[in-house]
Structures are given as structure tokens and as C-alpha cells.
Amino acid sequence: MDLARIGGRWSRRGLISGGVAAAGGLAAGVGVAGLSGPVASEALAAARAGRRYPFRGQHQAGIVTPVQDRLFFAAFDVEAGQRRADVVRLFRTWTTAAERMTQGLPATENGAYGGRFDQAPDDTGEAIGLPPSGLTLTFGFGPSFFSKDGDDRFGLARRRPELLRPLPPFQGDELERRRSGGDICVQACADDPQVALHAIRMLARLGDEVVRLRWSQSGFGRTSRTDRSQPTPRNLFGFKDGTANIGSDDAAALKRHVWVARDDDPDARWLAGGSYLVARRTSMDIEGWDHQSLLEQEAQVGRTKKTGAPLSGGTEMSAPQFEDAASSSPLIPRNSHLRLMHPDFHGGARMLRRGYSFADGNDVRGKLDAGLFFLAYVRNPDTHFIPLQRAMARHDAMGQWLTVRGSALFAIAPGVGDGEFIAQALLS
Amino acid sequence: MDLARIGGRWSRRGLISGGVAAAGGLAAGVGVAGLSGPVASEALAAARAGRRYPFRGQHQAGIVTPVQDRLFFAAFDVEAGQRRADVVRLFRTWTTAAERMTQGLPATENGAYGGRFDQAPDDTGEAIGLPPSGLTLTFGFGPSFFSKDGDDRFGLARRRPELLRPLPPFQGDELERRRSGGDICVQACADDPQVALHAIRMLARLGDEVVRLRWSQSGFGRTSRTDRSQPTPRNLFGFKDGTANIGSDDAAALKRHVWVARDDDPDARWLAGGSYLVARRTSMDIEGWDHQSLLEQEAQVGRTKKTGAPLSGGTEMSAPQFEDAASSSPLIPRNSHLRLMHPDFHGGARMLRRGYSFADGNDVRGKLDAGLFFLAYVRNPDTHFIPLQRAMARHDAMGQWLTVRGSALFAIAPGVGDGEFIAQALLS
Numbered sequence: 104m105d106l107a108r109i110g111g112r113w114s115r116r117g118l119i120s121g122g123v124a125a126a127g128g129l130a131a132g133v134g135v136a137g138l139s140g141p142v143a144s145e146a147l148a149a150a151r152a153g154r155r156y157p158f159r160g161q162h163q164a165g166i167v168t169p170v171q172d173r174l175f176f177a178a179f180d181v182e183a184g185q186r187r188a189d190v191v192r193l194f195r196t197w198t199t200a201a202e203r204m205t206q207g208l209p210a211t212e213n214g215a216y217g218g219r220f221d222q223a224p225d226d227t228g229e230a231i232g233l234p235p236s237g238l239t240l241t242f243g244f245g246p247s248f249f250s251k252d253g254d255d256r257f258g259l260a261r262r263r264p265e266l267l268r269p270l271p272p273f274q275g276d277e278l279e280r281r282r283s284g285g286d287i288c289v290q291a292c293a294d295d296p297q298v299a300l301h302a303i304r305m306l307a308r309l310g311d312e313v314v315r316l317r318w319s320q321s322g323f324g325r326t327s328r329t330d331r332s333q334p335t336p337r338n339l340f341g342f343k344d345g346t347a348n349i350g351s352d353d354a355a356a357l358k359r360h361v362w363v364a365r366d367d368d369p370d371a372r373w374l375a376g377g378s379y380l381v382a383r384r385t386s387m388d389i390e391g392w393d394h395q396s397l398l399e400q401e402a403q404v405g406r407t408k409k410t411g412a413p414l415s416g417g418t419e420m421s422a423p424q425f426e427d428a429a430s431s432s433p434l435i436p437r438n439s440h441l442r443l444m445h446p447d448f449h450g451g452a453r454m455l456r457r458g459y460s461f462a463d464g465n466d467v468r469g470k471l472d473a474g475l476f477f478l479a480y481v482r483n484p485d486t487h488f489i490p491l492q493r494a495m496a497r498h499d500a501m502g503q504w505l506t507v508r509g510s511a512l513f514a515i516a517p518g519v520g521d522g523e524f525i526a527q528a529l530l531s
Numbered sequence: 532m533d534l535a536r537i538g539g540r541w542s543r544r545g546l547i548s549g550g551v552a553a554a555g556g557l558a559a560g561v562g563v564a565g566l567s568g569p570v571a572s573e574a575l576a577a578a579r580a581g582r583r584y585p586f587r588g589q590h591q592a593g594i595v596t597p598v599q600d601r602l603f604f605a606a607f608d609v610e611a612g613q614r615r616a617d618v619v620r621l622f623r624t625w626t627t628a629a630e631r632m633t634q635g636l637p638a639t640e641n642g643a644y645g646g647r648f649d650q651a652p653d654d655t656g657e658a659i660g661l662p663p664s665g666l667t668l669t670f671g672f673g674p675s676f677f678s679k680d681g682d683d684r685f686g687l688a689r690r691r692p693e694l695l696r697p698l699p700p701f702q703g704d705e706l707e708r709r710r711s712g713g714d715i716c717v718q719a720c721a722d723d724p725q726v727a728l729h730a731i732r733m734l735a736r737l738g739d740e741v742v743r744l745r746w747s748q749s750g751f752g753r754t755s756r757t758d759r760s761q762p763t764p765r766n767l768f769g770f771k772d773g774t775a776n777i778g779s780d781d782a783a784a785l786k787r788h789v790w791v792a793r794d795d796d797p798d799a800r801w802l803a804g805g806s807y808l809v810a811r812r813t814s815m816d817i818e819g820w821d822h823q824s825l826l827e828q829e830a831q832v833g834r835t836k837k838t839g840a841p842l843s844g845g846t847e848m849s850a851p852q853f854e855d856a857a858s859s860s861p862l863i864p865r866n867s868h869l870r871l872m873h874p875d876f877h878g879g880a881r882m883l884r885r886g887y888s889f890a891d892g893n894d895v896r897g898k899l900d901a902g903l904f905f906l907a908y909v910r911n912p913d914t915h916f917i918p919l920q921r922a923m924a925r926h927d928a929m930g931q932w933l934t935v936r937g938s939a940l941f942a943i944a945p946g947v948g949d950g951e952f953i954a955q956a957l958l959s
Contacts, residue, residue: 173751175890215769215836215837216825216835216836216837219824219825220824220826221824221825221826222825223821223822223823223824223825224769224821224825224828224836226769227769227817227821228765228768228770228836229765229766229768229769229888231765231769232762232765281895295752296751296752296890297751297765297888300767300890304899307897307899308818308821315896316897316898316899317897318892318893319890319892319893319899320892321890321891323601323724323725324657324723324724324725334660337656337657337658337659337660338657339655339657339728340656340657341643341652341654341655341656341657341659389655389732390736393651393655393736394651396647396648396649396650396651397644397646397647397648397649397650397651398648398649400652407644408643408644408652408656409643409644460657462724462728462747462749463749463892464746464747464748464749464891465744465746465747469735469743469744469745470744471732471735471744471747473728
């Protein structure tokens with residue numbers, strides 16, 4: 104690397120362009136900050152536990168909902184031999200249970216101990232006494248739900264959205280079947296992991312004999328925010344993540360980038376008001392990352408570690424300036440994550456990211472199995488995800504530390520109207 | 532099962548004794564309760580985020596400390612070829628880092644971005660901006676630390692506490708090497724999982740080349756409480772767990788059952804003020820459990836699901852009455868967990884339990900890999916743990932749903948005094 108030392112400090116501009124530039128704009132990235140902000144966090148925590156989101160509405164909850172602290176994500180397969188009527192019955196049952204649980208009630212009226220002693224209790228009980236904790240449950244369908252091995256299993260093949268196809272292979276992916284695909288997905292988010300787990304466990308139990316859990320993933324420490332009043336969280340690389348995420352208050356951006364419109368797909372009008380969800384279990388080589396210099400880390404991200412500001416200067420929310428106007432020399436490395444993913448280079452495409460960190464033990468060499476469970480909601484995966492992922496897989500300097508081992512695409516049903524069950528427009 | 536139906540209700544006494552008894556005492560276990568108590572929980576959550584516990588003291592923090600919400604537990608092995616001086620150096624480094632992190636500071640003074648740009652940052656950064664979240668770090672030593680394959684690796688073999696031996700095999704155990712044993716353990720507890728993970732990650736990083744992570748386990752939804760003002764949490768069987776746990780305010784019980792006294796082991800006086808920690812990763816067949824009737828579940832636990840009261844009646848905190856005084860017939864099943872583990876049948880032995888639930892994905896049949904990461908602090912494993920575990924393995928009706936796949940015993944160092952490093956009395 105070509106480093107220019109200026110004023111006793113290593114210059115990022117030197118790293119990037121090989122030239123010499125003033126280091127003034129970089130000083131903001133240095134120094135010791137007060138590391139605890141307990142007051143704001145406490146107020147936030149207090150408000151969270153009692154949060155309760157409506158289950159019904161134009162869109163499903165759990166997409167623009169302010170990102171909760173914890174995730175339990177499940178992908179189910181419909182068992183062989185089931186018919187559409189069985190699936191409809193399941194979704195009717197799931198609708199009742201899901202609505203109840205999001206409101207802090209047990210999954211059914213009898214609850215954990217209101218039924219007969221000689222029968223299995225309806226509810227498994229571990230969420231008794233816990234507040235709703237902002238629980239949301241969000242349902243979607245994978246390509247295999249519509250047809251599997253060429254079989255139009257539920258007579259719904261012609262309603263498959265055209266864009267709902269298995270994602271293409273990306274360079275560097277090391278996909279594992281047991282972490283990929285699935286007929287149906289349920290994203291459970293809550294501020295208490297026991298509440299999120301309870302919801303998935305109850306849905307699995309109610310779905311017994313119709314569906315089987317294919318894979319599941321727990322997550323914590325959300326890696327983006329949808330509510331601009333939420334502080335930008337840090338991912339396991341130690342950087343702020345999700346700075347430029349679509350905010351829940353940005354109706355124009357949501358309409359353009361997230362919600363499927365009525366005329367987007369004439370064969371799948373049932374999806375209007377829904378979205379597409381990309382789920383990718385991305386292992387991070389955090390030990391390798393940690394051995395890099397701050398300079399290298401920041402060059403790969405394109406932002407400073409301290410404030411999250413673009414390397415071109417300013418604050419976290421400043422727009423990045425990729426090149427020096429006069430010299431056309433780059434101010435932010437061309438292979439940085441910030442530049443490669445930026446909407447300016449993808450026809451303006453943006454995603455609503457909603458991912459979580461995970462840490463699932465370690466391997467025999469002592470390396471943590473940790474990373475990012477990437478979740479992104481987009482109106483069109485062909486324009487809003489696949490080209491970005493291709494660019495990242497090919498060029499992104501950060502990519503050397505990332506390995507995707509699980510991958511799935513789902514069509515997320517629109518909101519559930521009064522008196523309706525989940526995905527009624529698709530299933531009936 | 533012999534069930535006696537009384538007054539339209541199944542009688543537990545009927546189940547237990549085969550006889551007929553009044554069902555009055557059972558009515559307390561039935562009915563629908565208000566399921567959300569958000570007000571109390573919110574106040575609790577608010578208080579939590581800013582909590583900060585002193586690192587130094589007579590005993591290590593993280594034992595009687597009010598149980599935090601989240602766990603990240605790590606077992607390390609010392610790499611071959613390391614000497615005692617290397618271990619001492621590591622523990623000096625760990626002491627500084629651990630004390631700083633528990634106080635909400637980065638692991639070292641330079642933090643995540645205060646060092647040189649051309650060097651790897653000292654701190655990995657993902658906890659920047661997060662409050663201390665009640666982080667505690669608790670250190671201990673496994674039998675293999677003192678000698679491995681007959682080798683007195685650090686000249687400390689003669690200081691091995693006599694009671695620090697590998698636990699004997701228990702009926703039904705299906706131990707996996709990659710989840711068992713370890714030279715050194717670190718228990719990280721915090722109310723934010725990212726704070727707990729960050730601490731373990733930093734210790735692993737600071738220990739690079741001296742120790743290697745052997746296994747790790749994350750946990751949530753504590754399954755006991757040490758502070759009597761904490762509500763008794765529910766485990767993944769949906770039952771209140773830890774009702775009879777030793778409270779942090781019960782100095783007499785702590786002295787008798789938890790803290791190693793100066794004269795307990797003349798060869799290991801360094802352990803005075805410390806304890807023994809039993810760690811057991813216990814998989815729970817929650818799907819099988821859930822298919823049982825409420826009657827069967829409560830008979831196996833020995834308590835009601837709703838209130839946690841013993842089946843002999845009263846409230847959660849009532850002392851169980853195991854037999855009817857007049858008839859000597861059992862009021863609580865003889866093979867219930869409550870009876871088999873009760874101090875009355877183990878010479879008064881009690882543990883300080885501090886376990887957590889876990890949910891680590893699912894197997895190919897769709898069953899969740901979920902359960903209890905059992906953690907218990909005892910003064911003497913030979914009297915306070917092994918006989919109880921034997922009784923449970925042989926007779927406990929609940930045991931059919933439990934499989935232990937990971938197991939370890941550690942000697943937990945006493946508290947760290949001013950100017951001392953962790954386990955200084957052992958290592959120097």
C-alpha cells in the first residue's frame with residue numbers, strides 16, 4: 104500500500120489516490136469518545152418492552168416497523184401430500200395465533216393452562232408474563248411453494264410472481280442446503296428473544312403435519328435501523344451499519360423501492376402491497392478483519408470507524424463525494440463497500456435492510472461462527488438486489504472477509520385486512 | 532395412568548397416589564391469567580441498560596450478581612508450548628481489559644480508533660456507544676489446566692483442588708468433545724448480547740497465541756434468578772425455574788453452599804472465596820414435551836405450570852409437602868424433578884443456579900436444537916452436584932426429555948483484590 108504520512112498521521116487520501124492531500128478532514132475520525140450513552144439507551148429500553156404493533160394493515164408489520172433488538176427467523180417446507188385446503192387451514196390458524204401473540208396473548212384462547220388437564224396445553228408457556236416486546240411476525244413464500252420439481256402442488260403455479268426465482272449463484276458463495284431455500288418464511292422480531300422464539304415454536308407446533316421447519320436462525324444487535332430516531336447500530340466489523348437505509352417515514356422511497364405495486368406483475372396481483380425478501384446468512388471472518396489496520400478497514404468500508412462519515416469527509420449523514428471534482432482522483436476507494444453499493448451506480452436502487460448479527464459457537468480452530476444474517480426488502484430483486492450482489496461478489500474489498508452459506512428469496516405477502524387471513528388473496 | 536376425575540376436573544392427587552382426594556388445592560393452578568406485565572418489565576429494562584458492576588471485590592462478579600438477560604460463555608485451551616509466565620502475562624492483560632469492559636470502556640485505552648491508522652485497532656468496536664449493560668466476566672480453571680496427559684504443564688499440579696476432577700459419566704449423557712471440558716472458562720453475562728459477545732471476542736483476541744477458543748455458547752432468557760426482586764423466569768418447558776435458588780441476600784446459604792472456605796482444601800488455599808462451576812449443555816426435546824398433557828407435565832415438574840406452586844398446594848414460594856401426614860401417600864410424585872432434587876433428600880445441599888436457555892437452529896427433522904445451558908455454582912461438586920445429577924439421571928421423570936451433550940467443571944477463582952490480577956494467588 105502507498106501510504107503518505109502527513110502531520111504525524113497516516114492519510115487516507117494518501118492510501119486511496121497515492122497523492123498527497125490535507126489531512127484536516129480526517130481528524131474527525133480520530134480521538135477517544137465517551138463510550139457509554141446509558142441515558143438515551145435506558146429510555147429506549149423502557150419504551151421497548153411494552154411496545155405492541157397492530158398485526159393487520161395495508162402492509163405486514165415487521166418491514167418498516169422500527170427494528171426490534173432480536174430475531175428468530177424460520178423457513179418451513181410444506182410436507183409432501185398436503186393440499187391447498189390444508190395450507191389454507193394452516194394459514195387461518197396461523198393468522199389467529201400470530202395476531203394474538205403480537206398482542207401479548209397466548210397463541211390460543213386456552214393458553215398454557217386453561218384447557219383440560221389430560222390434554223397437551225395449547226400454548227407452550229415460556230412467554231407467560233413477558234410483555235409483547237414489539238413482536239412482529241412477517242410471512243412470505245419461496246419459489247418452491249408454487250411448484251416443486253415441476254409439480255404444481257397447490258394449483259398456484261400460475262400465480263407465482265415472475266421475479267420469484269431462486270437467486271443465481273454468486274461468486275464466492277458456499278451455500279448449504281440446510282440453510283437455504285424454503286417454501287414459507289416467518290420472520291419473528293421482538294425486543295425479547297424468548298418472545299420471538301416462542302412465536303416461531305408455536306407456529307411450528309400449530310403447523311405440525313402440514314409444515315416442517317427447514318432451517319432457522321436467531322439474531323441480535325440489529326445491523327440497520329428503519330426508524331431515523333434509532334441510533335445507527337454497529338455490525339461485528341465494529342462499523343456503523345445501515346446509515347443510508349430507507350427510513351419508515353420516507354413514503355416516496357418505500358413506494359419506489361420496497362412495496363410491489365399493483366401493475367408490477369399482472370399474473371401476481373395478490374402481491375400488491377407486499378415485497379420481496381432476500382435472506383443471506385453471511386459468515387464474517389472477524390478474526391481476519393480484526394488483524395487489519397484501521398486504515399485498511401476504513402478503506403474497505405468507505406467510512407470512518409468512529410463516526411461513520413464517508414471518507415470524503417463530513418458527518419455520518421453526509422453524502423459521499425466519490426471523486427475530487429478538480430482532479431477526478433478518488434476520495435473514497437473504488438472497491439469500497441460504500442461506493443460499490445451506492446445507488447448512484449445502480450440506477451438509484453435502494454433496499455430496506457433489516458439484518459441481524461449472529462454468533463453460533465465456534466469451529467475447531469477456535470474461530471467464532473459469527474456474522475450477519477442479511478435481510479433486505481426490495482420491490483424487485485432483479486434490479487434492487489442481484490446486480491448489487493454481483494458487484495459486491497466481484498469487486499468489493501470487504502468481500503474477502505465474507506462467505507455466504509445460506510440464501511433464500513421470498514415473496515412477502517401484503518398486509519392482512521380485517522377479517523382476512525394471511526395471504527388470502529394468494530391462497531383462496 | 533390412573534386418573535381420578537373429580538368435580539369435572541382431573542385430580543393430580545388421583546394421578547399421584549391412585550386414590551381419591553379433594554381437588555380444592557388444585558383450582559389455583561387453573562384459569563386464565565393476564566399475560567403481560569409491561570409496567571414492571573419496563574422499569575426493569577430501564578434500570579438494566581445503565582447497570583455497572585464493580586470488577587474487584589471479595590468474590591468475582593457474575594455469581595451472586597442479579598442474573599443478566601444474556602450469556603456468552605467461552606472455554607479456552609492453553610496452546611501447547613506455553614509456560615506459566617505466558618499465562619501470567621495473559622491474565623494480567625485480561626484483568627485490565629476485563630475491568631475496563633465491565634465499566635463500559637473499550638478493552639484498552641486506545642480503543643477502536645485511538646491508535647495508529649496503520650495498525651490493527653486495539654478494540655474491535657462493536658460495543659461502541661452501548662452502555663455497560665451490567666456486564667460481568669467470571670474466570671475459572673478446568674482440571675486440564677493443572678495437568679494434561681500427566682504433564683504438570685505450568686508447575687501448578689499440586690495446587691489443583693482435590694474436588695476439581697472431570698465429572699463422572701452420568702446415565703443418558705451423550706457428551707460431545709467440542710462442547711465439553713476446557714482449561715479456562717469465561718462466563719460473560721450482560722443485558723445486551725452484543726456487549727457479552729464483544730467481551731469474549733476481545734479476550735480471545737488478546738489471548739491469541741496463548742489460548743484458543745475450545746467451545747462457546749450463547750444464551751438468553753435466564754432460567755433462574757439470584758436477586759429475589761427479579762421475577763422467576765420460565766424455561767423452555769414453559770415452567771417457572773429457579774424458585775428455590777439461593778438468593779444473593781442469603782449470606783448464610785452462600786457461605787454454606789457456594790463459597791469455598793479457607794480450610795476446605797489445604798492444598799488449594801488460593802481457591803478460598805471462590806467456587807466450583809458446573810456447566811452442562813442440556814438439549815430439551817421441547818416438541819416431545821409439548822405433546823404431553825398438562826397433567827403429565829406438572830407431575831414431572833412437581834409444580835403447577837401457572838403459578839409454580841408445589842403440587843401439594845400453596846403459592847410459588849410455599850414449601851413442598853411431599854407426603855400426606857396422615858396417610859403417608861405422596862402429594863408430589865416421587866419421580867418429580869422437585870422431589871428428586873430437593874435439599875431434604877440430599878443432606879440439605881443447595882446450588883446457586885445461573886443457567887440460560889439456548890436455541891441454536893434445528894436438525895433435519897425440523898426439531899429445534901434448544902435447551903438449557905445449565906450453570907450452577909457450588910462449594911463442593913461431590914456433595915452438591917454429583918449425587919443430585921445421579922438421582923436425576925436415574926429416576927427423574929423429566930429426564931426422558933433431556934440429553935446432556937456438553938459438560939465441564941471449573942474451579943472459579945476468588946475475587947480480584949485491588950492491584951491484583953485474576954487468580955493471582957494461584958498463578959504467582
